[in-house]
Amino acid sequence: MNNRERFHAVLNYQPYDRMPVAHFSFWRQTLEKWALEGHIKADEIDGVMIEGSPEEVAYCNELGFDFNYNANFRNSTGSPSLFPAFEPNIIEKLPDGRSKLLDKYGAIIVQKDDLTSITHIVGHTLVDRKSWEELYLPRLQPDMNRLNMEKIKELKETNDTRTQPLGLYLKSLFGQIRNSMGIEGISYLYADDEALYDEILKTYADVMFFEAEETLKAGVKFDNAHFWEDICFKNGPLVSPGVFREKVGPHYKRICDMVKSYGIDIISLDCDGVIDTLLPIWFENGVNTMFPIEVGTWDASLEPWRERYGKELRGIGGVNKLAFDLEYSDIDAEIERIKPIVDLGGYMPCPDHRIQPTAKYENVVYYCNEMRKAFG
Secondary structure, X not given: OOHHHHHHHHHOOOOOOOOOOXXXXXXXXXXXXXXXXXXXXXXXXXXXXXXXXXHXXXXXXXXXXXXXXXXXXXXXXXXXXXXXXXXXXXXEEOOOOEEEEEOOOOEEEEEEOOOOOOOEEEEEOOOOHHHHHHHHHHHOOOOHHHOOHHHHHHHHHOOOOOOOOOXXXXXXXXXXXXXXXXXXXXXXXXHHOHHHHHHHHHHHHHHHHHHHHHHHHOOOOOOEEEXXXXXXXXXXXXXXXXXXXXXXXXXXXXXXXXXXXXXXOOEEEEOOOOOOOOHHHHHHOOOOEEEOOOOOOOOOOHHHHHHHHOOOOXXXXXXXXXXXXXXXXHHHHHHHHHHHHHHOOOEEEEEOOOEOOXXXXXXXXXXXXXXXXXXX
């Protein structure tokens, strides 16, 4: 079997010859540290950081991974849905060495130039109907120029010859709006101007629907579709589940229904944090696979979700990446811990986020080798 066949077999409860060893890419600082240790050349890092690139595929195969689940096809606008996105530019250099800048979502952030981390947002350009209509609405129109038709044609020609799974990235229905106006801004908007709240959600959803449908109409056969949200933290969601069910759920359903009409039966979603109160809303509206199931400080696992939602709910992830910091025995213990979850079926183990800078190179190689022994 090839990895594409294994992917479908694992997630659809069919026989397979071995479990594919999947991953979720790296932090740049991880590769920079490994370069200093001689495990990668410094001039190769940029290529490896591009998910799905030949350079990334080759390097990950060298480590022992089969594929990056997060290396989905993204059209020319990528993320966010803004077309064009805001041009990032530095507004001010601060005395402490940080920079205040405008990001691609139109948020004003402060960050260190040499640090990749969660951004510190200090302001927004989307604050009311005027800024929505002048700065955002014109960037959220259906337009075939959004689509990378050359790449789509290339992918169509490989429909029947690809040996690796290929996902269609569907973007975010709430998270990218949150990035543009902040969690306080979008929360107050629901109370202050519900009509504008609904309009913004529908406009983003319409563009996402348009991009996905036009890509699928072009004839590419995708193995899965994938959303991103990141709208939860360690104590739960950043949005009321009731509001999310009423306002966002129907947009998920119409996008998922359309995607399924093109034969895609695996629709996954990436959301960090404790997702339990939002999970049923995603599930009832068409999302059937959770990724990356962060073990983190909240011990997320597919097991209790499977007990509640049944075999229709799949999972990818759930391997505590922090074991890469420790000893071989800790990796052995982590692999033993997930064996009962693998036995449930419909589950593909994967480190529960990007491999962190504290990870030891030799531990990652050991993990890949031991995964093949355990689930070969």
